[in-house]
Amino acid sequence: MGRKIKSVIFYFLCLVSTILCLFLLGILIYHLFIQGKDYFTWDFLNNFPSRFASKAGVKPGIYGTFYMMALTAIIAVPLGISTAIYMEEYGPKNKWMNLIQINISNLAGMPSIIYGLLGLAVFVRFFGLERSILSGSLTLSLLILPVIIIASQGAIKSVPQSIRDAGYALGARKFHVVFTQVLPAAIPGIMTGVILSLSRAIGEAAPLIVVGAVGYISYLPHTIMDGFTVLPIQIYNWASRPQEEFQGLASAAILVLLIGLFSLNFVAVYIRERFQRYKDND
Amino acid sequence: MTNILTTKNLNIHYGPKHAVHDVNLNIKDGKITAIIGPSGCGKSTILRCFNRMNDFITGIKISGEVVFNERNIYHPSTDPSRIRKSVGMVFQRPNPFPKSIYNNIVWGPKINNLDLDFEELVETSLKKAALWDEVKDRLNDSALALSGGQQQRLCIARAIAMSPKVILMDEPCSALDPKATIKIEDLMGELRESYTIVIVTHNMQQAARVSDETAFFYEGELIEFGNTPDMFTNPTKKQTEDYITGRFG
Numbered sequence: 177m178g179r180k181i182k183s184v185i186f187y188f189l190c191l192v193s194t195i196l197c198l199f200l201l202g203i204l205i206y207h208l209f210i211q212g213k214d215y216f217t218w219d220f221l222n223n224f225p226s227r228f229a230s231k232a233g234v235k236p237g238i239y240g241t242f243y244m245m246a247l248t249a250i251i252a253v254p255l256g257i258s259t260a261i262y263m264e265e266y267g268p269k270n271k272w273m274n275l276i277q278i279n280i281s282n283l284a285g286m287p288s289i290i291y292g293l294l295g296l297a298v299f300v301r302f303f304g305l306e307r308s309i310l311s312g313s314l315t316l317s318l319l320i321l322p323v324i325i326i327a328s329q330g331a332i333k334s335v336p337q338s339i340r341d342a343g344y345a346l347g348a349r350k351f352h353v354v355f356t357q358v359l360p361a362a363i364p365g366i367m368t369g370v371i372l373s374l375s376r377a378i379g380e381a382a383p384l385i386v387v388g389a390v391g392y393i394s395y396l397p398h399t400i401m402d403g404f405t406v407l408p409i410q411i412y413n414w415a416s417r418p419q420e421e422f423q424g425l426a427s428a429a430i431l432v433l434l435i436g437l438f439s440l441n442f443v444a445v446y447i448r449e450r451f452q453r454y455k456d457n458d
Numbered sequence: 459m460t461n462i463l464t465t466k467n468l469n470i471h472y473g474p475k476h477a478v479h480d481v482n483l484n485i486k487d488g489k490i491t492a493i494i495g496p497s498g499c500g501k502s503t504i505l506r507c508f509n510r511m512n513d514f515i516t517g518i519k520i521s522g523e524v525v526f527n528e529r530n531i532y533h534p535s536t537d538p539s540r541i542r543k544s545v546g547m548v549f550q551r552p553n554p555f556p557k558s559i560y561n562n563i564v565w566g567p568k569i570n571n572l573d574l575d576f577e578e579l580v581e582t583s584l585k586k587a588a589l590w591d592e593v594k595d596r597l598n599d600s601a602l603a604l605s606g607g608q609q610q611r612l613c614i615a616r617a618i619a620m621s622p623k624v625i626l627m628d629e630p631c632s633a634l635d636p637k638a639t640i641k642i643e644d645l646m647g648e649l650r651e652s653y654t655i656v657i658v659t660h661n662m663q664q665a666a667r668v669s670d671e672t673a674f675f676y677e678g679e680l681i682e683f684g685n686t687p688d689m690f691t692n693p694t695k696k697q698t699e700d701y702i703t704g705r706f707g
Contacts, residue, residue: 338551343565346620349569
C-alpha cells in the first residue's frame with residue numbers, strides 16, 4: 177500500500193473517532209434536554225425535594241454542591257500545591273521521595289468508594305464530625321489531592337531551569353525564585369489540574385453516599401457541620417425511582433450539574449489565558 | 459592595574475572527572491577578559507565559579523580559592539546570593555523571565571529591596587544595553603515577544619540594573635545571528651567603561667575583536683594567559699598557536 181493511501185486512511189480513522197465521540201456526547205445531551213426541559217423551571221431550582229414530582233426541586237442540592245466544592249477547594253488546593261512545591265523544589269531526591277511519589281500516583285487511581293469508606297471511618301466516626309458537609313469535603317479533598325499534586329508537579333517541572341538560573345544570578349534566594357518566578361509560570365498548568373479535579377469531585381456520588389449524604393433534605397445547610405445533599409446524590413435518588421416524572425427531574429438536575437461544570441471549565445480557561453499573557457507569542 | 463577576581467589553585471571535580479586543574483587566573487578590573495578553548499575544556503565551569511552558579515550542580519567538588527574584593531567567595535561564611543548581586547551573569551541562551559520588559563528589569567532590584575526609582579532604573583538600564591529606543595513604547599509587553607538579540611540585550615540590561623561590578627557572559631552570542639552578534643559586541647565595548655566583563659566564547663574572532671586579555675584553556679588547564687593582541691599574533695605555546703590557527707578545536 178502506498179504511503180499516501182496509508183496517510184489518508186489514518187486521517188479518516190482519526191476524523192471518524194472524533195466525530196463518534198462528539199456524536200455520542202451530542203445524543204446524550206439532546207436526550208437529557210428533551211427529557212428534562214419541561215422540568216427545568218425557576219421553581220425547580222428554588223424548591224426543596226418532594227415526593228410529589230410537580231413540587232420537587234434541587235435547591236438543597238445546588239447549595240450542597242456549592243458549599244461542598246468551596247470547602248473542598250479551600251482544603252485541597254493549598255495542601256496539594258504546597259506538597260507539589262515541597263516535592264519538586266525543596267525535598268531531597270532519594271528513595272523515600274520516590275516511594276512517596278509512587279504512592280501518590282497509585283492513590284490517584286484508587287476507586288472513589290474506598291475514599292468514602294475511609295471518610296466514614298476517620299472523619300465521621302473517629303473524629304466525630306458526623307454526616308456533615310465538613311466530613312464530605314474532607315473525604316473529597318483526599319480524593320482529589322493526588323490529582324492536584326501530580327498536575328502541580330508537572331506544571332512546576334515544566335518551568336525551564338534557565339528561568340531559575342536567571343533568578344539566582346540576580347542574587348535571588350530560593351524563596352523568591354520559587355514564589356515569584358516558578359509558581360507564577362506554573363499557575364496555568366496548576367489551575368488546569370485544580371479545575372479538572374474539582375470537576376471530578378462535583379460529579380462524585382459514591383463516596384458521599386458512604387459518608388452520609390441524604391437524598392431527602394428539607395432545609396438548607398447553615399454551617400459546615402450540617403447534613404447535606406449534593407446534585408449527583410439527588411440525581412441518583414430520582415433516577416432510581418420508577419415514575420416517569422422523576423426521570424425527567426433527574427434529567428433536569430443533570431442539566432443543572434452540566435451548567436455548573438461548564439462554568440467551572442470556563443473559569444479555568446479564563447485563568448489560563450490571563451496568566452499566559454506573558455507566555456511566548458508565537 | 460588591580461585584579462578584581464583571582465583564582466588560586468582552583469580544582470574542580472565532577473564525580474570522578476577532574477574537570478579543572480590548578481588554575482591560577484587574574485581578572486583585571488575594568489577589562490574584558492575572554493576565556494577560549496575547545497568544547498569541554500572547562501571554560502564555562504570556571505566562569506560559573508565566579509558567581510557560584512556551580513553550587514546547583516550535584517556531585518561537583520571545588521577546591522582552591524576564588525577571591526573577589528579580597529574575600530574568598532568559597533569561604534563557608536560567604537553568602538552566594540550576595541556575591542551574585544555584584545557579579546551578574548548573561549547566559550548562553552537568552553532567558554528573559556516570562557514577564558513584561560519592565561518587570562524583567564525591576565525584579566532583581568525589587569526582591570533585593572534596593573530603594574530606587576524604578577521608572578528611572580528601567581530607562582537607564584535599557585539605555586546602557588542599547589535597547590531603550592526599540593522598546594520604550596512597549597515596556598509592558600511580554601519580554602518573550604522580543605527577537606533573540608533583543609532578548610539577550612534585555613538580559614544584559616537586567617544584569618546591569620543590579621549595578622554589578624562584574625558581568626559574566628557565557629557564550630552570549632552563540633544562539634544569535636551575525637547581526638545581533640555585532641550589536642552585542644558593540645555593546646560590550648561600551649560596557650567596559652563601567653564594568654569588568656568576563657566572556658566565554660568558542661569564537662576566536664570574537665575573542666580577538668572584543669577582549670583586552672585572553673585566557674586559553676585546554677583540557678581543564680590554563681595553557682596561556684595574556685594580552686589579547688599579543689596572544690593572537692605571537693602565542694608562546696604550541697597548543698595555543700595550533701588552536702588559534704584552527705588546527706584543532
